[in-house]
Amino acid sequence: MSIHGKKSLPYIVRKVFEIQHKLYQQHVRMCSTGRLQEALKIEDEQDFPKINDLKAQAEETQYYYPVGKSFKHEPDVGEQFTYSQLRVRLAGPHQLQPKPDADDLQFGKLFTDHMFKAAYHKRLGGWQTPEICPMENLVIHPAAKVLHYAVELFEGMKAFRGVDGKIRLFRPELNMARMNASAQRSGLPSFEPEEFIKCISRLVSIDQEWVPHTESASLYIRPTLIGIEPTLGVASSDSALLYAILSPVGGYFAGKQTGGVSLLADPRFTRSWPGGVGDKKMGSNYAGTIHVQKEATKQGFQQVLWLYGDDHQVTEVGTMNVFVFMINEHGERELITPPLNGLILPGIVRHSILGLARQENQFKVTERKITMHELKKAIYENRVLEMFGAGTACVVSPIERIFYMGENLLIPTMENSDSVWIQMRNTLLDIQYGRVKHPWAIEID
Numbered sequence: 001m002s003i004h005g006k007k008s009l010p011y012i013v014r015k016v017f018e019i020q021h022k023l024y025q026q027h028v029r030m031c032s033t034g035r036l037q038e039a040l041k042i043e044d045e046q047d048f049p050k051i052n053d054l055k056a057q058a059e060e061t062q063y064y065y066p067v068g069k070s071f072k073h074e075p076d077v078g079e080q081f082t083y084s085q086l087r088v089r090l091a092g093p094h095q096l097q098p099k100p101d102a103d104d105l106q107f108g109k110l111f112t113d114h115m116f117k118a119a120y121h122k123r124l125g126g127w128q129t130p131e132i133c134p135m136e137n138l139v140i141h142p143a144a145k146v147l148h149y150a151v152e153l154f155e156g157m158k159a160f161r162g163v164d165g166k167i168r169l170f171r172p173e174l175n176m177a178r179m180n181a182s183a184q185r186s187g188l189p190s191f192e193p194e195e196f197i198k199c200i201s202r203l204v205s206i207d208q209e210w211v212p213h214t215e216s217a218s219l220y221i222r223p224t225l226i227g228i229e230p231t232l233g234v235a236s237s238d239s240a241l242l243y244a245i246l247s248p249v250g251g252y253f254a255g256k257q258t259g260g261v262s263l264l265a266d267p268r269f270t271r272s273w274p275g276g277v278g279d280k281k282m283g284s285n286y287a288g289t290i291h292v293q294k295e296a297t298k299q300g301f302q303q304v305l306w307l308y309g310d311d312h313q314v315t316e317v318g319t320m321n322v323f324v325f326m327i328n329e330h331g332e333r334e335l336i337t338p339p340l341n342g343l344i345l346p347g348i349v350r351h352s353i354l355g356l357a358r359q360e361n362q363f364k365v366t367e368r369k370i371t372m373h374e375l376k377k378a379i380y381e382n383r384v385l386e387m388f389g390a391g392t393a394c395v396v397s398p399i400e401r402i403f404y405m406g407e408n409l410l411i412p413t414m415e416n417s418d419s420v421w422i423q424m425r426n427t428l429l430d431i432q433y434g435r436v437k438h439p440w441a442i443e444i445d
């Protein structure tokens with residue numbers, strides 16, 4: 001950047017613009033409940049893992065999908081994009097939006113000032129130069145495959161502002177592993193996970209004032225990959241667009257916990273089937289659930305408990321994985337979650353809860369099939385202690401009631417003082433908000 005010890009003009013102009021941008025952002029900052037930072041509680045911040053430590057960490061991570069180096073691209077994917085190629089085009093001061101108060105946030109209604117974009121064109125050799133630009137509409141051809149065959153997939157992750165003011169991502173390498181698996185199943189190009197994480201971190205860092213200054217909210221990150229080839233054949237899309245947008249979201253448990261959720265379990269509907277894509281995060285998995293969710297709401301229930309098969313297997317709840325904590329037939333305390341048999345999204349919170357519970361070793365932890373027959377019998381015999389959903393959006397959500405085949409099944413989740421769901425929720429929040437040092441929370445620069 002410097003010529004004979006002096007800064008070049010374009011460098012100076014960019015710096016002035018960046019500083020101006022930052023000042024303006026500070027000026028319009030409202031995304032805070034004004035909570036005092038508890039930075040002094042953390043003594044040695046050096047131990048928090050950073051983005052650059054991810055590579056080594058990813059090598060060791062065991063997950064349903066290959067993480068880090070163990071992931072293999074399709075041989076014909078072509079050139080990859082890298083973080084070093086990233087171009088940044090900042091929004092002008094007049095384009096910056098005022099930030100909302102963190103207490104008013106609703107899920108996915110507001111977006112930050114910038115977005116990430118990278119195009120893929122097979123005929124041009126693969127991935128093109130990635131860029132961060134002001135948030136803008138997309139222009140795509142009406143024949144783009146995403147609009148006809150739902151050639152689309154996405155991820156859901158969050159950036160948290162810790163009690164020390166630092167911003168962290170939670171296990172982003174797992175989101176990237178799942179996203180690449182969804183891309184391959186959709187015939188879309190895969191990408192280098194680490195490079196995309198670095199680009200996302202830069203995006204979050206540019207829009208950092210949008211990460212709420214509170215432990216009751218966070219910044220939701222929505223990486224998305226769509227097939228944009230403008231041809232109507234049902235075939236893989238030789239052009240694609242990878243983008244990421246950011247949305248500040250309130251905590252599910254902002255304020256006091258008001259009660260558990262009620263579920264409609266209707267065996268006439270299913271979310272996934274063997275050999276399908278229930279274990280991928282594709283938009284097409286969600287469109288068909290909307291009618292059923294509407295039906296549940298109409299009947300006064302908050303979520304749908306998804307069942308599968310003639311034996312009415314419990315699979316997932318809404319957009320969460322499901323856990324049952326009960327005394328099993330042998331009198332043992334057991335935490336059960338349905339197995340990853342292709343029907344279930346391998347949730348990152350699910351994976352983390354299983355890891356924590358196995359590490360604690362306080363009770364039996366199993367991934368196994370559980371049917372409505374078994375669950376109902378255990379509820380009748382007062383052996384079910386808790387049920388909860390787990391996912392990025394709400395972390396952990398207690399379940400209180402299931403309406404199944406004309407019957408209300410009541411679960412005493414909210415009645416236990418020493419609940420597993422609260423322990424799990426608190427441990428995860430402690431990690432995410434940097435109250436404890438943990439390799440799962442990755443600090444961004």
Ligand SMILES: Cc1ncc(COP(=O)(O)O)c(C=O)c1O
Nearest residue numbers: 319320321345347348349391392
């Ligand atoms: C169907 C479904 N199941 C489970 C989850 C939970 O996954 P995660 O813990 O990765 O957010 C989600 C949300 O992403 C989902 O959409």
